[in-house]
Amino acid sequence: MLRLGRSSKIVLGVIVGIVLVFMYVPLALVVLNAFNSSRIASFPVTEFSLRWWEVAAVSEPIRAAVLNSVIVGLGATVIALILGTLSAFALSRFRFYGKQTVNLLIVLPIALPGVVTGVAFSNTFNSILEPAGIQIGYFGMIVAHATFCIVMVFNNVFARLRRMNPNLQEASMDLGAGIGQTFRLVTFPQFRTAFAAGGLLAFALSFDEVVVTIFTAPPGVDTLPLWILNTMARPNEGNLVNVVATVLILLSLIPVYISQRLSRAEEDE
Template structure:
């Protein structure tokens, strides 16, 4: 399909506008992290590295980063196990209600975060009588991180088919041996990509976290929200925001590269 020159120009202009709307605010945040001003002013009166030094010495920010990393790692591990098991069950077996289960697995990622947060808050506090803590945050994050792993793994299972697994069974291998030597090696890159996306999704999540963390848990996004409008904290918040963007970009970029490599590999 070939586009006319005017059509290409229009598409290029629209693409440029959309990218500018998305990324110019991020560039402003990056520049403001070096600003000599203590307020969110533009343009910055000068540039300095002072806020970067203070940010990496800020105990509250460092504790929030450690908490976010801890939650993201555990939620990702839980999602990898459960997402893989659900994918295998839905793709390799036929049973009553399979389509309904598939819909229920994917639904949490489509629901508004505030709805998920309210529902989980009520479930933890009213129905289960559980005090909000880091454990409830991990459970909450796992509910939607499972979807990223599930989508990656089930897509790979559909592509690879069952020929190698059936051949392994014909040669006398058991279920666990077949999974360990045949199925798992075919899923490794999909699991890695899904795990990276789940980690990024958990690391910068704020809406569901706000409803399930309670007052004792401070993740990095919550710390940013709490300190954004405090006196003399705006430049430090900008620095942390830049770090958060960089941390989020890395797993998404790696996952995208893995997906691209899989597409070109015969």
């Protein structure tokens, strides 16, 4: 077992402390300014108020942006769960020509800069589909998000399938169970935690995506990241953004907690 000396522990402790300060002090400033009565974010806060929380609660643009983000995130997640899982099964269970190429093509979208993906989809929608009379609109944004969300599901499910024992499925079918029954009772329970974790990651990635959304969002449609980006250009509403950001910080604790529970459940299996 590696043992660290006293000086090494002190140095590591200082480094960890500095990293934590850089990570969490900005978040603390966001939360503090969410209760700032001033129009402009500042520190220290001279007067606390719920003024901006009341404005946010009745803001129709914020509600519309949240709804759009949820719809796009759920749509992209559903597509990612289906295609990512099917791709993981195909690449983990079968051998075929070009298997490595297919694997590369599946994971490539997450490696590409968002601006490249956004420009590619924008050119496709505006230069090919629209001249052909196909108005893809809102669904195009969901498809664009799904391309990189698929990777989240694929990586989680593929890694889990690689560790599974295929003899269990074969034994189930030898005992008379059909393909559907075997999948429902034997196969799916073994990778459901990876399936759920991949879905959570896909939704989170889609929910806060901004670069691809800029290029693919239909005119007049704002997701929450786009609303924040546009509102930040108006300094007099900066603390309204801090209110929304504070709510997102609190809500982000939910998927983090669920992911930890799923990871622990997978380790105990």
